[in-house]
Amino acid sequence: MKRHHFRKRQRALHPDEPLTGLGHGKAISRREMLGRGLISGAAFGSLGLFGLFSNPREAMAALSSDLDGLKSDCGIMAAGAGKIPFICFDLAGGANIAGSNVLVGGQGGQEDFLSAGGYSKLGLPGSQAPSSDPSTVNRDLGLAFHSDSAFLRGIREKAAAAMANTNGCVIPARSENDTANNPHNPLYGIFSAGADGELLSLIGSRSSVSGGNSMSPDSSIIASARPTKVDRASDVTGLVDTGKLVGLLDQEDAVAVMESIARISHKRIDRLNSGLTDSNRRDNLRNLLRCGYVEAADITDRYGDPATLNPMLDADIVGPGGIFSSSEINDREFEKTASIMKLVINGYAGAGCISMGGFDYHTGDRATGEQRDLRAGRCMGACLEYARRRGMPLMLYVFSDGSVASNGRIDDSVNGRGKGEWTGDNSSTAASFFLVYNPNGRPALNSNGSSADQHQQLGWMRSDASVETAGTPAANNVNLLAQTVWLNYMALHDQLGQFSSTFPNHSLGNADSLERLAAFQPIVNGTLT
Known part of the structure; x- marks a missing residue:
């Protein structure tokens, strides 16, 4: 068996620095370049197409009464989609999600702990494994995170006030490493479930068919709803031209x-x-x-x-009292996040995808991945906090193409934090998760068909930290993982019973199976009012 030897790095790589020497050969596709951070999520062309849709969540501006009556005749109507805003994060390259960020356990749920060897493979030495130190289990977000999770630290920095009204669910599910063939992206299905916006149906930070790095399930694609590329403030302000x-x-x-x-x-x-x-x-x-x-x-x-559309002029987003400082917003990932969350959470777009590159970070150290996960967490937290400030619910979904694993060697640097170095790709340690913010209180877990713990973790891992492929339909089928996200989006609207008619070709099973895959009780009744 060929052995790979990794030279100890003297420093961690900057979050925007390209990843090289990973044993993959020369990057030849845009996907590979994005996964290794050789190009940013913004390094693609843009689309200028948009459609006008209505948004019931905001009062329509009133024209004079003699013209106002014509708005409905012209399709400018006060009643619209009224669905929960949806944002997904596509972490290109194979990020770690399970264990060191979101806890994943056995069949009993997140705190049905894995073996010491399993946690070591997930980058946690014995001293930091939740099985040996219960204080490493953090439930500030409802969903259990590792207390030193970089995602959690980033979310807490930006969304401390939103955490009490947030809950989440983790889905252990294999996906192939570093491949464009993972149909992870759920945007079209979210649109089919009713999400729409006043200006745009779907947006994404890449000018791809899916709006992100990973593909969309082929059967879900709707050509007329292709995501419009938005990854900077000028993309947002350029959507509407009011003339001179x-x-x-x-x-x-x-x-x-x-x-x-x-x-x-x-x-x-x-x-x-x-x-x-x-x-x-x-x-x-x-x-x-x-x-x-x-x-x-x-x-x-x-x-x-x-100021209506420009995220740079939104005091809740940028400035002394904003989510991002005036210096932070110069970070391209923060500007991208600000632009998409501005459109989606205000109802100008129905759903959006934020694609972030450079997560193929098995570089023989831990610090590089920690820094990139921390920035991703800040972006996730920004979305949750902006939803709180706007008084809007939000479903936030995070996924990546494949994952990584550790051989147990420790990175004792400041940013390595005494955790296991990422030493290679490993699709069997993969997982996705979603968070739900509700301005009216923390979303309650579903308890129909199985225990609440089993609704918070859909499926499970074996004790060695490999996905149990029989755990759920999604565990070994990325198409069905996307379907599981669609189902949970509809369940939040109390529309679980409409899932089979909305997606007649789904493969998630009968009504009892669908109930077991719904993580939460509804937080709105059909549409927002």
Whole structure:
């Protein structure tokens, strides 16, 4: 058997520094480059397409009464999707999730502890294993994390006030290492379950079909809902063009001018004789022209103020009282997160994917991975805290293509924190997890069909820290992992009974099986009000 020897690194790599010398050969694809941090999640082209959708979670700006009645006729309606905002984190390269971040246990749940050897493979020496030190189990987020989890430390930095109203679920599930063939991304299914936005249906930080690094399940893809690329503030502000009138006039006067233009134009349109003998076609033409003027006035009314969409001008996001300081927001990962959370949590987009690169961190040390996990945790925490400040619920899903394992050697550096070095890829140690924030109180675990602990951990690991592939349908099938996320999104809306009709080709089993895979009791009744 060929043995791999790793030279002890003298320093940890910066979170943005490329990963090299991993034994994979030369990176030749964009996916491989992203996973190793050779390019950032922003190093791809952008899309400028968007559709106009409505959002019931915010009051519609009121046009003058004579025009306001035309908004519903033109598809500018006060009633819309009203679903829980959904954001997923796609950690490209094979990040550690199980054990050193989110605790994963045996069939009894997270605290059905694994063997000492199992925790060692997950990067935890005996002194830090929860089986030997119960103080390493932290439930500040409801879901049990390791007390020294880098994800947890990052979340706590940004979302300390949101943690009490948050709960979560972990799903032990194998996925292949460093491959574009993992259909992890659930965005299209979330859209099919009803998520939509006022400006955009779906957004993602990469201009890929899925909006992220990993693929979407083929059967879920809806071409008309392809995610629009958003990974910086200028992508957000560029979504709506109110023209040059705003700037020459203030917003209120600009709206008044556009309303007057609409009224004059409507009178002329009513007298229009297009030469069309078909009255239906003539009426359709007139309505199309009318709606163009009404939509222009409505857009100026709602978005003429630059602060409406710009995350850099949102005091809750950037500034002395913001989630990010003015210096922090210069970090591209923080700007990316701020841009997507601004759109999704305010209802301008239905769901979004934040893809972060450089998580193929089996570099023969621990510190590199800890630093990257810490920054990812800060981004997750920012989303939870922004949801709290907006008084909105949020479902936050975290996944990665494959995972890593340790051979037990310890990194005693400051950032290595006395934990096991990551020494190679290992798809059998993989897991995904999701967190749910509810402004009305911590989400309650489901207890139908199995114990609450078994709803908080869907499936389990064997004592040696390898996924039990018979634990759930998702344990050895990434397509079914995405379906499990769709099911849990619908269950939060009290729509578990509609899952089979929404996804008639699902493979998660009968009604009893679906109940066992639903982690939480509903937090809203169908739609937000």
